[in-house]
Amino acid sequence: MTTLPTERVRDGSEPAPPVTETVHWDLTYDIHLGATWGRFMAGLIDQKILATSCAVCGRVSVPPQAYCESCFEPTDDWIELPTEGVVEAYTVAQLGFTGGPKPPYAIAGIRLDGASTLLMHWLSGIDLSAAESTSDLVSRRVRAVWAPNRTGHILDIAHFVPVD
Numbered sequence: 150m151t152t153l154p155t156e157r158v159r160d161g162s163e164p165a166p167p168v169t170e171t172v173h174w175d176l177t178y179d180i181h182l183g184a185t186w187g188r189f190m191a192g193l194i195d196q197k198i199l200a201t202s203c204a205v206c207g208r209v210s211v212p213p214q215a216y217c218e219s220c221f222e223p224t225d226d227w228i229e230l231p232t233e234g235v236v237e238a239y240t241v242a243q244l245g246f247t248g249g250p251k252p253p254y255a256i257a258g259i260r261l262d263g264a265s266t267l268l269m270h271w272l273s274g275i276d277l278s279a280a281e282s283t284s285d286l287v288s289r290r291v292r293a294v295w296a297p298n299r300t301g302h303i304l305d306i307a308h309f310v311p312v313d
């Protein structure tokens with residue numbers, strides 16, 4: 150039987166530590182990506198980064214959006230973007246999580262050439278243990294590195310690396 154912390158407080162004793170219970174979740178399930186993201190993921194198999202372009206305001210979204218986030222018009226125009234761009238934001242994670250990459254690792258917001266939005270992805274090829282190597286990541290040109298076996302998943306782009 151579990152004693153709840155509030156029961157101990159009522160009788161004047163010290164509060165019990167929070168009640169915890171180890172729970173394990175291991176879920177495998179399919180999600181429907183929809184037509185827009187489905188087309189984007191299918192393009193990755195062929196090493197193509199596809200974006201939608203708004204015919205009204207010209208906003209180029211990657212990952213693609215079915216509707217423009219600026220003027221709310223349907224975005225039916227598809228374009229292929231180059232695999233290079235610029236880091237506009239990033240974070241370096243010093244702690245890992247179960248099933249994740251070994252720390253330190255970096256996640257970057259990358260503006261691909263011609264895009265109006267940022268694509269979030271892994272950034273690699275940089276010594277993240279050296280502080281000076283991460284201080285100038287913003288504005289750094291990077292390119293996508295394709296996974297050898299692509300299945301229509303965001304990790305068909307294995308990661309981005311500096312161009313120079």
Ligand SMILES: [Zn+2]
Nearest residue numbers: 203206217220
């Ligand atoms: Zn628009």
